[in-house]
Amino acid sequence: MNSEATHVLSRRTADIVKASLGRRHAAERRFRLYGLMSIGAGILMLVILLVSIFGQGYRAFSQTYVGLDVSFDPAVIDPDGGRSPEALASADYGALLKRALGELFPDVTERQDKRALHRLISAGASYAVRDEILAHPELVGHSARIWVAAGADVDLLEKGYFDRSAAEAERRMKDRELAWVDRLKAEGRLERRFNAKFFTAGDSRDPEQAGIGGALMGSFYTVLVTLVLSLPIGVAAAIYLEEFAPRNHWVDFIEVNINNLAAVPSIVFGLLGLAVFINFLGVPRSSPLVGGLVLTLMTLPVIIIAARSALKAVPPSIREAAMGVGASPMQTVFHHVVPLAMPGMLTGAIIGMSRALGESAPLLMIGMVAFIVDIPHGIFDPATVLPVQVYLWADSPERGFVERTSAAILVLLAFLILMNGTAVYLRRRFERRW
Amino acid sequence: MTKSTLFFVLVLLCLAAYRFGRRRSLAVASGRIRNLHSLPGYYGFFVALWCGVPALILLVCWLMFEGPVINHLVISSLPDELRGQSPEQLGLVINDIRNVVGGKETSATNPAIQAAAAEYLRLRSLSDALLAAVALSVSVIGGVVAGQRIQPSLRARNKVEGALMFFLIACSLVAIFTTVGIVLSVLFESIRFFGLVPITEFLFGTDWSPQMAIRADQVGSSGAFGAVPLFTGTLLISAIAMAVAVPIGLLSAIYLAEYATPRIRAVGKPLLEVLAGVPTVVYGFFAALTVAPFVRDVAQSLGLEASSESALAAGLVMGVMIIPFVSSLSDDFINAVPQSLRDGAYALGATQSETIRNVVIPAALPGIVGGILLAVSRAIGETMIVVMAAGLAANLTGNPLQAVTTVTTQIVTLLVGDQEFDSPKTLAAFALGLVLFLATLALNIIAMHIVRKYREQYE
Numbered sequence: 001m002n003s004e005a006t007h008v009l010s011r012r013t014a015d016i017v018k019a020s021l022g023r024r025h026a027a028e029r030r031f032r033l034y035g036l037m038s039i040g041a042g043i044l045m046l047v048i049l050l051v052s053i054f055g056q057g058y059r060a061f062s063q064t065y066v067g068l069d070v071s072f073d074p075a076v077i078d079p080d081g082g083r084s085p086e087a088l089a090s091a092d093y094g095a096l097l098k099r100a101l102g103e104l105f106p107d108v109t110e111r112q113d114k115r116a117l118h119r120l121i122s123a124g125a126s127y128a129v130r131d132e133i134l135a136h137p138e139l140v141g142h143s144a145r146i147w148v149a150a151g152a153d154v155d156l157l158e159k160g161y162f163d164r165s166a167a168e169a170e171r172r173m174k175d176r177e178l179a180w181v182d183r184l185k186a187e188g189r190l191e192r193r194f195n196a197k198f199f200t201a202g203d204s205r206d207p208e209q210a211g212i213g214g215a216l217m218g219s220f221y222t223v224l225v226t227l228v229l230s231l232p233i234g235v236a237a238a239i240y241l242e243e244f245a246p247r248n249h250w251v252d253f254i255e256v257n258i259n260n261l262a263a264v265p266s267i268v269f270g271l272l273g274l275a276v277f278i279n280f281l282g283v284p285r286s287s288p289l290v291g292g293l294v295l296t297l298m299t300l301p302v303i304i305i306a307a308r309s310a311l312k313a314v315p316p317s318i319r320e321a322a323m324g325v326g327a328s329p330m331q332t333v334f335h336h337v338v339p340l341a342m343p344g345m346l347t348g349a350i351i352g353m354s355r356a357l358g359e360s361a362p363l364l365m366i367g368m369v370a371f372i373v374d375i376p377h378g379i380f381d382p383a384t385v386l387p388v389q390v391y392l393w394a395d396s397p398e399r400g401f402v403e404r405t406s407a408a409i410l411v412l413l414a415f416l417i418l419m420n421g422t423a424v425y426l427r428r429r430f431e432r433r434w
Numbered sequence: 435m436t437k438s439t440l441f442f443v444l445v446l447l448c449l450a451a452y453r454f455g456r457r458r459s460l461a462v463a464s465g466r467i468r469n470l471h472s473l474p475g476y477y478g479f480f481v482a483l484w485c486g487v488p489a490l491i492l493l494v495c496w497l498m499f500e501g502p503v504i505n506h507l508v509i510s511s512l513p514d515e516l517r518g519q520s521p522e523q524l525g526l527v528i529n530d531i532r533n534v535v536g537g538k539e540t541s542a543t544n545p546a547i548q549a550a551a552a553e554y555l556r557l558r559s560l561s562d563a564l565l566a567a568v569a570l571s572v573s574v575i576g577g578v579v580a581g582q583r584i585q586p587s588l589r590a591r592n593k594v595e596g597a598l599m600f601f602l603i604a605c606s607l608v609a610i611f612t613t614v615g616i617v618l619s620v621l622f623e624s625i626r627f628f629g630l631v632p633i634t635e636f637l638f639g640t641d642w643s644p645q646m647a648i649r650a651d652q653v654g655s656s657g658a659f660g661a662v663p664l665f666t667g668t669l670l671i672s673a674i675a676m677a678v679a680v681p682i683g684l685l686s687a688i689y690l691a692e693y694a695t696p697r698i699r700a701v702g703k704p705l706l707e708v709l710a711g712v713p714t715v716v717y718g719f720f721a722a723l724t725v726a727p728f729v730r731d732v733a734q735s736l737g738l739e740a741s742s743e744s745a746l747a748a749g750l751v752m753g754v755m756i757i758p759f760v761s762s763l764s765d766d767f768i769n770a771v772p773q774s775l776r777d778g779a780y781a782l783g784a785t786q787s788e789t790i791r792n793v794v795i796p797a798a799l800p801g802i803v804g805g806i807l808l809a810v811s812r813a814i815g816e817t818m819i820v821v822m823a824a825g826l827a828a829n830l831t832g833n834p835l836q837a838v839t840t841v842t843t844q845i846v847t848l849l850v851g852d853q854e855f856d857s858p859k860t861l862a863a864f865a866l867g868l869v870l871f872l873a874t875l876a877l878n879i880i881a882m883h884i885v886r887k888y889r890e891q892y893e
Contacts, residue, residue, distance in 0.1 A: 017783070024788070025785065027785075027787060027788075028785045028786060028787045028788075031787035031790070031791075032689070032693055032787070034685050035685045035688050035693060036689060038681065038682040038683075038685035038689070039685075039686040039689055039690070039706065042682055042686055042705075042706050042709060042754075042757050042758075042761075043705050045709070045754045045757075046705065046706075046708055046709055046712075049712065049716070049720050052720065052724050053716070053720065056723075232605075233605045233608055236601060236602045236605035236606070237602070237605040237606035237608065237609065239602055240602035240605065240606045241606055244599065245606070253610070254609055256882075257609040257610050257612075257613050258609045260613070260875065260878050260879070260882075261609055261612055261613060263808060263812070263874065263878040264616070264815070264871065264874060264875070265811075265814070265815020265817070265842070265870060265871075265874055266815070266817065267815065267842050267845055267846070267867070267870070268616055268620070268815070268867055268871050268874075269616070270849075271616070271619060271620055271845070271863070272612070272615050272616045272620075274849065275620070275622075275623065275864070276615050276619050281498070282501055297608075297612045300608060300609065300612070301609070304609070328595065330595040330598060330599070354711070358713030358714070358716075359713070360713070360714070360715045361714070361817035361821075361842070364817075364821075364846050364850055365845075365846070365849050387713050387715040387818075388715075390715050390716070390719060391715050391818065391821075394715075394718070394719045394722060394822060402723070405719060409715075409716050412713060412716070413712070413716070416711060416713070420711060
């Protein structure tokens with residue numbers, strides 16, 4: 001081939017390349033756009049998720065209260081006149097509230113109407129009155145304005161969930177009830193307040209009385225058991241595997257096991273808990289103890305893997321220096337390597353705990369889904385945890401539970417953000433480059 | 435003395451033993467540490483271990499055997515007409531006794547049960563007292579004997595380190611015990627289940643209705659345990675999830691690894707990973723309350739028949755959940771492709787996207803496939819989203835707008851609530867658990883094998 005032919009040929013190649021260049025660059029731009037779009041799609045999903053849950057949930061942090069002028073009639077509260085705390089605690093405060101409502105709306109006489117009237121306040125309102133009297137026994141015989149929680153429908157109406165303009169037959173609240181609420185409002189007897197009870201009360205069938213207090217304590221005890229068990233065991237296992245274990249088939253087998261357990265579906269751990277801990281070892285069902293045991297097994301792989309990489313990050317020179325001044329292998333590890341790896345291990349532990357806090361599937365298997373009103377006071381009491389409470393409320397048909405569920409999710413997410421934020425902070429603060 | 439006080443007393447004894455051992459070691463060395471084999475603290479630990487460990491082992495064993503032994507004694511103290519009952523009724527009696535002991539309201543007014551409850555209480559306090567006496571004496575004897583053995587030549591450090599090493603090894607064996615526990619617990623119950631329902635019917639039957647009748651003559655009393663609709667439902671939802679997660683996850687990983695400026699990467703990567711940190715129950719709530727009605731409305735506006743609990747809604751949300759798994763694993767593997775391969779492609783005149791499509795992705799493919807397999811195993815085992823959004827109807831269908839049910843959903847529905855431990859209904863859950871465990875195990879092993887092989891390739 002002579003030089004002229006090569007020249008022609010190369011020019012032709014250049015032409016072909018040039019001709020296709022526009023198309024190729026367009027493909028390049030498209031490809032780049034696809035990537036950007038998928039990141040955008042992922043983030044968009046996150047935003048939609050958070051916004052929809054926040055939008056449904058923030059209103060549960062306030063609660064509508066009704067102010068009633070209750071006259072604390074001694075004949076009802078304490079006919080014997082002894083004023084003993086027992087008598088005060090067991091009096092019929094519901095009757096007082098009903099009387100107060102009746103005085104406000106004297107024209108309501110029909111039995112059915114009265115029942116509707118009584119639904120304006122929460123079924124648990126009498127307990128609030130009782131607590132007020134127990135705190136101030138001198139009120140007996142006087143009359144005072146008491147603020148009690150409004151019924152679920154009034155609360156939802158006040159928060160704007162009901163469409164007032166809909167036809168009466170399709171409305172949950174009829175015209176008559178709307179008129180009552182409007183009158184209460186006009187008289188300044190209706191108020192939205194911060195819903196502190198939501199954080200302290202146990203579960204309830206009535207949305208306006210239900211709170212996450214019990215679930216929070218249950219979660220606390222469960223995560224506590226998990227932390228107390230999984231941190232020492234996980235760190236010890238990591239130390240053995242990383243610092244002492246010989247290279248042989250046994251140790252390989254342990255490692256394969258750990259990696260595999262990290263990927264086993266969480267519900268299988270629930271089956272293990274049911275068969276081994278509850279049916280075989282007789283650990284009390286529904287207790288934070290058995291929940292913590294199951295979650296320990298589940299989070300161990302996470303903690304072991306994190307702790308191993310923290311140990312791996314400590315440079316060998318530290319170990320050599322310790323050995324050089326006469327430390328035993330055990331002293332080297334526990335006096336020098338582990339303290340340096342501690343921040344990394346703690347970060348891993350916090351991440352493991354945040355996973356345990358959000359986990360619910362295995363806990364369904366071991367009975368932590370029961371309807372539990374009492375707040376647990378120890379690791380042997382029946383309890384439920386926050387994510388399971390979310391699951392339970394999500395199943396409830398009452399309209400009022402939707403916002404409670406979302407609010408419980410917001411609290412759960414707040415805890416998770418707090419824990420992960422701490423982990424990130426620890427990592428940034430104590431991370432050392434050798 | 436209750437068990438928790440006993441525990442605290444034992445802890446205090448150990449602390450005292452530590453101080454005692456330390457002091458004694460200094461005393462036998464006449465105050466000069468260099469006469470001792472080990473540092474004084476090790477002698478303290480040595481005594482404390484002898485003081486605490488045998489007593490704690492005793493405590494644990496006692497706790498395990500106390501319940502059954504007391505039950506047995508109480509039963510044998512019952513009058514004959516109560517003792518002669520069937521095991522189930524005897525269980526109820528025991529339960530009644532426990533309720534009386536716990537001070538709960540019960541319907542049991544039978545004086546025999548009241549007497550048995552008193553007997554139960556007596557035995558329990560006897561057992562507590564006995565345990566306290568035995569445990570404390572074991573603890574003290576252990577401490578004293580160990581204290582006697584302290585001499586300057588005692589190799590206390592080696593002994594303490596030996597005990598510590600034993601603890602470390604035991605902890606690393608927990609992983610093996612967990613696996614063994616999982617396998618045994620699902621295997622035993624499954625074998626019992628396959629004794630009641632033939633394994634072929636379970637694996638190949640197409641009818642799933644596990645409701646057992648209360649009376650034998652009721653309609654449909656047999657219960658049907660053909661799990662094929664569950665398998666297809668699981669696969670359908672997982673396939674939808676992967677159809678969402680793989681393209682989005684992979685493309686974001688490519689963009690983050692190859693195109694993104696450090697700034698976009700620093701923001702985008704953590705934001706995507708937040709998706710993995712959201713609890714699954716939150717996704718389930720979102721799927722059931724927001725996505726499912728949306729899917730139904732869209733389908734109806736297109737003139738399609740859609741169930742309010744569609745496979746599509748559950749699958750879509752599950753896909754969103756899995757995006758970060760796919761993207762972060764793929765990101766790792768794309769970053770592991772050596773720069774020299776890219777440089778080679780650029781030198782031939784390829785554009786960046788051509789390099790990625792024709793060089794980087796094929797080179798990273800095994801790792802990406804491994805990551806996707808791990809994501810599939812996650813989708814199959816995911817529980818809360820499908821429990822809350824996919825429904826319970828065991829339809830054998832490929833239509834994503836219909837309700838389907840999955841293996842995990844059925845495990846939950848079969849095991850939540852009251853259960854007898856011997857009914858096929860409960861055992862079926864364990865058989866499903868076995869299938870789930872084996873399927874995810876196979877996927878994980880294959881994935882880990884591929885990933886490991888690929889990692890070695892460029893190292």
